[in-house]
Amino acid sequence: MRRRRFLAGSVGVAGLSGCVGSPADGFGGESAETYRNPVFGRVFPDPSAVRAADGTFYAYGTEEDGERFRRVPIVESTDLVNWTRVGEAFEEKPDWRDGAYLWAPDAVRMNGRYYLYYSYADWGDENPGIGVATSDDPAGPFTDRGKLFRGDEIGVENSIDPMVFLRDGTPYLFWGSRRGIYAIRLRSDGVETAGEKTHVAGDHYEAAYVVERDGRYYLFVSTGTCCEGTSSTYRVRVGRSDSLLGAYVDAEGNDLREAKGPVVVEGGNGFVGPGHNAVVTDDAGDDWMLYHAYEEGEGYVAETPRRVLMLDRIDWSDGWPTVEGRTPSREAQVPEID
Numbered sequence: 001m002r003r004r005r006f007l008a009g010s011v012g013v014a015g016l017s018g019c020v021g022s023p024a025d026g027f028g029g030e031s032a033e034t035y036r037n038p039v040f041g042r043v044f045p046d047p048s049a050v051r052a053a054d055g056t057f058y059a060y061g062t063e064e065d066g067e068r069f070r071r072v073p074i075v076e077s078t079d080l081v082n083w084t085r086v087g088e089a090f091e092e093k094p095d096w097r098d099g100a101y102l103w104a105p106d107a108v109r110m111n112g113r114y115y116l117y118y119s120y121a122d123w124g125d126e127n128p129g130i131g132v133a134t135s136d137d138p139a140g141p142f143t144d145r146g147k148l149f150r151g152d153e154i155g156v157e158n159s160i161d162p163m164v165f166l167r168d169g170t171p172y173l174f175w176g177s178r179r180g181i182y183a184i185r186l187r188s189d190g191v192e193t194a195g196e197k198t199h200v201a202g203d204h205y206e207a208a209y210v211v212e213r214d215g216r217y218y219l220f221v222s223t224g225t226c227c228e229g230t231s232s233t234y235r236v237r238v239g240r241s242d243s244l245l246g247a248y249v250d251a252e253g254n255d256l257r258e259a260k261g262p263v264v265v266e267g268g269n270g271f272v273g274p275g276h277n278a279v280v281t282d283d284a285g286d287d288w289m290l291y292h293a294y295e296e297g298e299g300y301v302a303e304t305p306r307r308v309l310m311l312d313r314i315d316w317s318d319g320w321p322t323v324e325g326r327t328p329s330r331e332a333q334v335p336e337i338d
Contacts, residue, residue, distance in 0.1 A: 035081040036331050037271070038293070040309035043301055044073065045292045046104040046207070047309055048163070049278045050114065050138060055337070057280060058138040059290060059309065060089065060116065063102040072102050072118065074140055080280065080288060080311055080335045086139045089116055094131055094144040096120070104207065104276065107138070108164045110171060114138045115190050117148070117173070119160035127151050130162045130175060132191050145191045148173070154197060156182050161276075164190070165210040167244055174219075177206035180257075181221060183245055200246040201239065201256040207276040210244070211287070217241045218321060219248045219256065220264065222275035229299025229306075232273030235266035236291065238321055251320060262320060265289065265312065268327030270296050274310060284336035287314040287321070293328055311335075 044061040051057050057077045064070040072089035089105065103119035114135050121128030129150035133142035151159035157179040164186070165172050171186040173193070181201035187194045201208070205221035212218075218240050224233035239248030239256040248256040265274045277291035292307035300306055312323045313332065323329075 038308035045307040050107040117162035174208040234273035234275035237261040265323040271328040282335035
């Protein structure tokens with residue numbers, strides 16, 4: 001994802017459910033049965049999430065350089081509503097390139113460990129790349145396993161925004177930004193590619209995220225401008241397929257390599273530019289989107305786009321996902337977590 005400045009800018013505290021939050025923080029709920037967005041009221045762009053073996057959720061965001069430098073910030077929650085900082089993914093930046101930033105990570109639990117795939121890029125980078133790190137603890141620190149590939153090696157410009165989907169234990173990487181979305185199988189150890197890449201969506205998109213539901217695969221993608229403060233036009237669209245590697249199509253059967261899929265969530269209700277989502281499932285089987293957005297009137301922290309962490313339940317209707325009203329919620333029912 002290309003960003004004006006993509007780094008976060010302030011110390012965070014957790015969102016509060018069951019009490020009224022500080023207006024300055026922008027989180028908190030009206031009752032124990034509801035929560036209010038944002039669920040983490042500090043800058044936390046490009047979130048991904050994983051659920052640990054003990055049921056705790058961990059979210060990972062783009063690198064920060066605000067009041068305290070964080071090489072991929074990590075927050076944790078037991079209920080998807082109250083989030084607390086637990087640290088950063090890396091003690092030192094990976095050494096396989098210089099002068100770059102850690103963008104848009106994606107975490108996955110496999111092979112009994114936690115894998116973190118990350119974009120390694122600079123603003124306007126002509127040859128960004130994707131790396132991978134591993135840890136026994138989802139709170140980190142992660143040990144870098146090195147470069148997966150750079151754009152010129154894989155033949156995909158702007159090779160950023162990784163996401164790994166496990167199909168029957170086999171990892172597949174989805175990635176790309178504004179130069180097409182691609183997918184490729186990874187080796188079982190997750191640190192090298194295997195096979196050939198497949199083109200799955202067009203140049204409108206970035207921030208791919210795949211889920212499987214009722215035998216079909218759904219490709220969530222973000223489109224529009226991400227990083228222009230409250231002038232941003234970001235939104236999430238979706239396509240679906242009977243096959244993991246596509247073709248992904250819209251509701252009329254048009255291929256996402258050419259067409260634009262239906263909107264899942266777009267700006268409204270006091271929020272602007274929602275996008276770059278992950279999907280998690282609560283203990284009732286409901287799916288929830290974690291994503292970032294701007295609050296109206298609060299586009300920047302100094303030079304940094306102020307994108308905060310949002311949560312909304314996904315409604316499935318006629319085989320298609322959407323957020324209620326296609327806009328972020330201000331207040332909603334809490335997820336069901338045992």
